[in-house]
Amino acid sequence: MVSASPAKETVRFQLLDVCRFIAAFAVLVFHWLYKGTETGMMDTVSYSPLAGVAAYGYLGVYFFFMISGFVIANSARDRPASVFAVGRLVRLYPSFWVAVILTSITALLIGGSIFAVTIPQFLANLTMIPSLFDQPLVDRSYWTLFCEILFYGMVFVFLLVGLGKRLEVFYPAWALLMLVLTLLVPSIAALPLLGTLYAYFAAGAIIRTIHRRGWHWWQAVGLAASFYVAITFTLKEVALINDAATGPYVQSVPVTAVVVCGFFAVMLIQIIPKVTAWRIPKSYLLGALTYPLYLLHAHIGYMIFNRFADDENKWLIYSLALVLVLGLSYALFNLVEQRPKKMWVAFFNNTAGRILRPIERIPQRIKERRNRDDEPEDPGPPTIHRAGSTPPGMCARRKNPSVPARVSGSRSDPGKRARHPRSPHNRTPQPLRRARIQPPRSAEGLPGRDRSRAIRTRADRVSPAPTPRASFRQRRPCRRQWSAASAS
Numbered sequence: 001m002v003s004a005s006p007a008k009e010t011v012r013f014q015l016l017d018v019c020r021f022i023a024a025f026a027v028l029v030f031h032w033l034y035k036g037t038e039t040g041m042m043d044t045v046s047y048s049p050l051a052g053v054a055a056y057g058y059l060g061v062y063f064f065f066m067i068s069g070f071v072i073a074n075s076a077r078d079r080p081a082s083v084f085a086v087g088r089l090v091r092l093y094p095s096f097w098v099a100v101i102l103t104s105i106t107a108l109l110i111g112g113s114i115f116a117v118t119i120p121q122f123l124a125n126l127t128m129i130p131s132l133f134d135q136p137l138v139d140r141s142y143w144t145l146f147c148e149i150l151f152y153g154m155v156f157v158f159l160l161v162g163l164g165k166r167l168e169v170f171y172p173a174w175a176l177l178m179l180v181l182t183l184l185v186p187s188i189a190a191l192p193l194l195g196t197l198y199a200y201f202a203a204g205a206i207i208r209t210i211h212r213r214g215w216h217w218w219q220a221v222g223l224a225a226s227f228y229v230a231i232t233f234t235l236k237e238v239a240l241i242n243d244a245a246t247g248p249y250v251q252s253v254p255v256t257a258v259v260v261c262g263f264f265a266v267m268l269i270q271i272i273p274k275v276t277a278w279r280i281p282k283s284y285l286l287g288a289l290t291y292p293l294y295l296l297h298a299h300i301g302y303m304i305f306n307r308f309a310d311d312e313n314k315w316l317i318y319s320l321a322l323v324l325v326l327g328l329s330y331a332l333f334n335l336v337e338q339r340p341k342k343m344w345v346a347f348f349n350n351t352a353g354r355i356l357r358p359i360e361r362i363p364q365r366i367k368e369r370r371n372r373d374d375e376p377e378d379p380g381p382p383t384i385h386r387a388g389s390t391p392p393g394m395c396a397r398r399k400n401p402s403v404p405a406r407v408s409g410s411r412s413d414p415g416k417r418a419r420h421p422r423s424p425h426n427r428t429p430q431p432l433r434r435a436r437i438q439p440p441r442s443a444e445g446l447p448g449r450d451r452s453r454a455i456r457t458r459a460d461r462v463s464p465a466p467t468p469r470a471s472f473r474q475r476r477p478c479r480r481q482w483s484a485a486s487a488s
Contacts, residue, residue, distance in 0.1 A: 013270055014280040017287030020067055023060035024290045028297045028325075030057025031141070032305070032318065038247050041114065041302045045314045052249045056259060061144055062200050062234065063263050064294075068148060069204025070267065072155055074212075076167060081159035082356040088152050089348045090341070091291075092128070096145070098336050099295035100125050102328070103138050106300050110307045115299055141298040150192050151201045162363045168209045172222020175202040179225040182232060189229075199229035204267060211271035231260050288337075292329035301325065 033054035036042030048054075076084050104122050107115040117138055124135035128145055137143065158167050178199055181189035189195030203226035210219050235253055242250045269275050301321050309317035 012284070013276060014283035015275060015278055016067060016070070016270055017283040017290075018280055019063070019266060020290045021286035021293075023063040023067070024293050026057040026060035027141070027294065028057075028301075028322075029054045030060070031298050032301055032321075033057075034249070036302050036305065038245070042305050042309075044306050045309050046311055047247060047249070048314070051247070055249050055251055056255065059234070059256070059259050059263075062197060062230070062260070064144065065147065065197060065200035066204035066207075066263055066267055068151065069201035069206075070208045070270075071204075072152065072201075073167070073171070073205035073208035076155045076159060076164065077212075079159065079164070081156055081164075081360045082353050084159055085152075085156055085356055086345065086348045086353045089352055090344045092145070092148075093348075094336050094340075094344050095292055095295060095332050096128060097126060098332055099292070100138050102296065103299055106303055107138075110303050111299075112303075112306070114306075115303055139295070139299045141294065147192075147197065151198070154193060160360055160363070162367070167205075168213065169218070171202055171205040171209060172218050172225070175199065175206065175222040175226035175229070178202065178229045182229050195229055196233045197230075199226045199233065200263075202226045203230060203264065207267045207271060211276075227264055231257060234260050288333045289326070289329045292332035292337075293325060296328050296332070297325050 029050070032042075033048045034051045034057070037045065037047050037051070075087065079087075100122065104117045107117045111117070120133070121130065121135045121138065124130035124133040125138045125142075127133075128142075128149065130137060131146075155167065158164055158170065163170075178189065178195040182195050186195075192198070203223060206219050206223045206226060210216075210223075213219075234256060238251050238253055238256050304321050304324075305314070305317060
């Protein structure tokens with residue numbers, strides 16, 4: 001349902017943008033022409049002649065999930081966890097916040113008791129997960145966003161622990177796990193991310209992997225597993241919908257199976273190079289309107305129809321409501337998403353990004369510490385000691401190299417280990433070696449500056465001989481010497 005920005009994708013699938021808009025429009029038709037009358041949320045109009053076809057429009061939500069898996073498999077590749085999270089937050093929340101505000105204002109004006117929104121409900125919905133606060137959704141069609149967040153969270157965890165490059169191998173394994181749970185333990189497969197509609201996410205991600213790396217038996221097996229889980233779940237949903245239906249329209253199992261197969265066929269067509277290279281006018285705009293259109297169409301449309309529509313003018317109201325929702329969607333895209341995008345990126349970078357960046361460095365620091373501990377210690381270059389000096393690890397009073405220095409222990413407790421493994425007392429003593437003095441360079445034939453430099457270098461390399469200490473008589477002349485000097 002949510003796509004990545006065009007600047008982040010190396011390849012823009014323009015046919016995919018058109019398919020995304022068609023899926024969103026199918027969901028709109030489903031709610032306006034079938035679901036609203038079926039559930040009693042639109043009580044002023046009856047079923048339209050297109051209700052039998054519109055009843056299959058909810059399948060567009062599953063097509064959204066496939067597209068989302070396809071896009072996320074591309075946008076999560078080679079990205080840090082914080083960059084991926086900030087990108088998803090920028091794409092999801094600004095439009096959602098404005099949509100919740102517009103829906104709440106419309107409910108306050110013309111919603112009545114059916115669509116009334118309380119202040120706690122409004123505040124809880126701003127988090128996109130109001131169930132954490134035991135509050136209902138402002139718009140019932142927002143339930144799909146929770147599924148999207150769970151899928152994003154799973155990908156984020158892989159990126160956070162440094163396994164982003166393993167995602168392409170994980171997607172088929174995830175599909176096989178869902179297949180096994182669906183066949184053996186259906187109760188566990190009903191849990192989030194373990195089966196049911198999440199097979200559509202896995203299918204889209206696997207198809208994107210095939211597009212990038214080519215066909216491989218592992219991807220083929222994973223795609224087959226995701227197809228089986230997806231079509232099995234969808235056909236069971238059809239049976240439940242038909243049992244709960246109160247109107248004259250029921251859904252056909254063969255038609256539903258054909259539509260699901262069509263989803264997989266269209267996604268596979270996307271990866272054909274000639275189809276990928278198609279250039280469709282206004283495809284980017286259609287793809288950009290998809291998310292705002294999905295957020296605004298359901299309850300706002302219901303409230304407009306209940307207030308102004310009846311069986312005589314419903315097609316006129318349908319047309320006006322469609323124009324209104326499309327106009328609001330474009331305004332939401334242009335004024336909320338597109339123009340202030342840098343502001344939203346800075347806002348989420350300074351809030352969520354500041355929290356996530358230190359967390360994502362933890363696995364990297366642990367890995368660096370393990371690598372540092374596994375590397376052998378570098379002893380460094382050998383130390384050359386001047387003649388007569390005492391090397392480290394040997395007591396100054398022990399100048400006999402045949403006597404080893406104390407390696408461990410102490411005088412009070414010989415069995416006690418040294419406090420630090422790099423203590424000089426733990427080093428093995430080395431015999432004394434006379435320093436090697438390089439022969440000085442000849443300074444003859446050089447200019448004055450180079451000659452003085454060569455002489456100074458030679459003097460630095462040669463260790464000066466120790467000067468014997470003069471006696472008192474040598475340092476201070478006696479009285480006889482003074483008198484002789486004064487006489488002269």
